[in-house]
Amino acid sequence: MIWMDTLVQGILLGGLYALFAAGLSLVFGIMRLVNLAHGDLIVLAAYLILGVMGALGLHPFVAVLIAAPVMFCVGWLLQTYVLNRVLGEDILPPLLVTFGLSVVIQNGLLETYSANSQKLTAGPIEAQSLQFGPIAVGVMPLLTLASAVAVIFALNQLFYRTALGRAFRATSDDATTVQLMGIRPSNVFAMATGIAMVVATIAAMYLGTRANFDPSIGPARLLYAFEAVIIGGLGSLWGTLAGGIVIGVAQAFGAAINPEWQILSGHIAFVLVLLLRPRGLFPRAND
Amino acid sequence: MTALLNIAGLTANYGDFQALFGVDLTLNAGETVAIIGANGAGKTTLMRAITGIVRAASGVIALEGAPISKLAAPDVLMAGVAMVPEGRKLFPSLTVEENLLIGAHARKVAGPWNLEAIYDLFPILKERRLSPGTALSGGQQQMVAIGRALMSNPRVLLCDEISLGLAPVIIRDIYAAVPKIKASGASMIVVEQDIGQALKIADRVYCMMEGRVTLTGTPATLSREAIHDAYFGVSA
Ligand SMILES: Nc1ncnc2c1ncn2[C@@H]1O[C@H](COP(=O)(O)OP(=O)(O)OP(=O)(O)O)[C@@H](O)[C@H]1O
Ligand SMILES: [Mg+2]
Numbered sequence: 001m002i003w004m005d006t007l008v009q010g011i012l013l014g015g016l017y018a019l020f021a022a023g024l025s026l027v028f029g030i031m032r033l034v035n036l037a038h039g040d041l042i043v044l045a046a047y048l049i050l051g052v053m054g055a056l057g058l059h060p061f062v063a064v065l066i067a068a069p070v071m072f073c074v075g076w077l078l079q080t081y082v083l084n085r086v087l088g089e090d091i092l093p094p095l096l097v098t099f100g101l102s103v104v105i106q107n108g109l110l111e112t113y114s115a116n117s118q119k120l121t122a123g124p125i126e127a128q129s130l131q132f133g134p135i136a137v138g139v140m141p142l143l144t145l146a147s148a149v150a151v152i153f154a155l156n157q158l159f160y161r162t163a164l165g166r167a168f169r170a171t172s173d174d175a176t177t178v179q180l181m182g183i184r185p186s187n188v189f190a191m192a193t194g195i196a197m198v199v200a201t202i203a204a205m206y207l208g209t210r211a212n213f214d215p216s217i218g219p220a221r222l223l224y225a226f227e228a229v230i231i232g233g234l235g236s237l238w239g240t241l242a243g244g245i246v247i248g249v250a251q252a253f254g255a256a257i258n259p260e261w262q263i264l265s266g267h268i269a270f271v272l273v274l275l276l277r278p279r280g281l282f283p284r285a286n287d
Numbered sequence: 288m289t290a291l292l293n294i295a296g297l298t299a300n301y302g303d304f305q306a307l308f309g310v311d312l313t314l315n316a317g318e319t320v321a322i323i324g325a326n327g328a329g330k331t332t333l334m335r336a337i338t339g340i341v342r343a344a345s346g347v348i349a350l351e352g353a354p355i356s357k358l359a360a361p362d363v364l365m366a367g368v369a370m371v372p373e374g375r376k377l378f379p380s381l382t383v384e385e386n387l388l389i390g391a392h393a394r395k396v397a398g399p400w401n402l403e404a405i406y407d408l409f410p411i412l413k414e415r416r417l418s419p420g421t422a423l424s425g426g427q428q429q430m431v432a433i434g435r436a437l438m439s440n441p442r443v444l445l446c447d448e449i450s451l452g453l454a455p456v457i458i459r460d461i462y463a464a465v466p467k468i469k470a471s472g473a474s475m476i477v478v479e480q481d482i483g484q485a486l487k488i489a490d491r492v493y494c495m496m497e498g499r500v501t502l503t504g505t506p507a508t509l510s511r512e513a514i515h516d517a518y519f520g521v522s523a
Contacts, residue, residue: 163388163392166381166388166389166392167389167392169380169385170378170381170389173378173379173380173381174376174378176340177372177376177378178378178389179339179340179359179360179361179364180338180340180360180364180369180370180372181361181364181389181390181392181393181435181439182361182364182365182392182393182394182439183361183389183392183393184359184361
């Protein structure tokens with residue numbers, strides 16, 4: 001029964017990783033850009049939620065509603081004034097720029113908030129759990145997974161059912177021809193990064209309520225997110241959810257055997273999946 | 288009266304390579320103009336320069352008197368110039384219907400063309416509307432590309448080699464649509480290597496060679512020899 005419990009906790013943890021990864025997956029699917037600052041932007045969003053909570057005395061669930069549109073603008077501006085300038089045939093410039101951005105965000109947060117760890121306090125809900133037979137499931141982890149499913153579902157609807165999603169897919173197919181349709185790829189990319197930052201803000205809220213955070217933890221979140229995207233198959237949003245769950249479950253089982261193995265087991269699962277399926281679990285057909 | 292589209296002294300380069308040398312061309316409202324010329328004559332470059340995909344180095348491109356040569360490609364579409372690009376260039380991730388709809392994504396103006404009208408023009412597309420655009424035969428893909436450009440109800444429609452790589456029967460089907468498009472009031476520039484086809488549909492013909500216009504006239508007045516010389520260069 002302990003294994004059953006471990007599995008459930010792993011799946012729930014996977015929800016958090018899927019939230020880390022969903023924005024990365026969206027951006028990669030549209031503009032083939034790996035944003036190395038993605039984890040730090042999540043941490044930045046967590047500090048923003050913290051700031052909103054402190055300034056207005058709000059619960060994290062409410063503060064996220066204010067932080068999300070702000071982060072949308074951050075993403076939009078970042079794409080418009082920085083990333084669009086370096087996107088091109090050569091994949092190296094955007095990698096270098098986002099790496100630089102990662103360092104800038106970390107140091108900026110360190111200067112502003114110090115290295116002390118912080119937490120987003122959600123109150124009594126943090127301790128609440130639901131009993132499913134012999135297994136106790138925390139309400140917050142359950143909400144995290146439910147949010148991940150909802151976010152992935154919403155992104156899929158956006159991608160496949162709306163005019164904006166059509167423009168996303170067409171731009172990803174052919175950024176020159178799409179201009180003949182009156183569409184500016186730079187605007188499409190800015191919208192995509194804005195949306196990715198909204199998802200990052202949701203991820204940040206669950207990250208900050210679940211455990212302590214400090215300015216240095218971004219790169220590790222990026223790594224989990226990146227692994228989830230690759231495991232799921234580049235460009236597949238449901239695949240990204242599956243990828244997050246694979247890492248979550250692997251970490252939970254690793255930790256159950258030996259607490260020191262938690263992180264390592266996630267990385268091992270990543271390598272194993274790649275060995276067996278180099279293109280991930282759900283590769284998109286036309287990549 | 289000013290022409291609908293007026294091009295004067297247009298030059299364009301790819302890096303150090305000059306592809307257009309002072310091209311002059313006019314398109315009057317309601318007219319169908321054909322551009323013929325051998326491979327590498329600069330026909331596609333001229334189309335790309337009009338749509339802003341390639342920047343004009345010098346010269347004038349004016350739509351109803353308003354200069355458009357400095358506009359970015361999306362703004363040229365918004366001004367009312369749509370193109371069926373060489374090689375069709377459908378979006379593989381989009382279904383047939385989505386490929387059509389995206390033609391009207393940015394420029395939504397009332398006019399004769401909408402999904403229903405496109406499906407009337409090319410009924411087979413309605414049957415295949417949910418297939419990926421690129422799963423269709425070459426001829427059907429060409430129909431999608433034409434429909435996609437029409438969806439913005441353009442004032443000027445540019446068609447770059449819509450017969451390229453298609454079997455003669457299919458070409459006949461595609462070209463059967465041209466008079467219907469013309470009847471809807473569209474003004475067209477049709478790039479075509481098939482001289483016979485071009486002479487059949489055009490009100491006026493321009494022949495290009497090595498980045499220059501070497502001959503213009505109406506199909507009735509152009510002699511076979513004149514076209515031959517303008518197309519291949521005068522043989523001594
Ligand atoms: N992207 C490019 N970079 C450099 N040179 C180019 C490019 N595209 C075209 N050219 C050159 O410009 C000249 C004109 O080419 P263009 O494609 O306009 O000719 P075309 O008349 O459309 O030919 P075709 O009938 O083969 O389509 C050719 O010499 C071609 O090699
Ligand atoms: Mg050409």
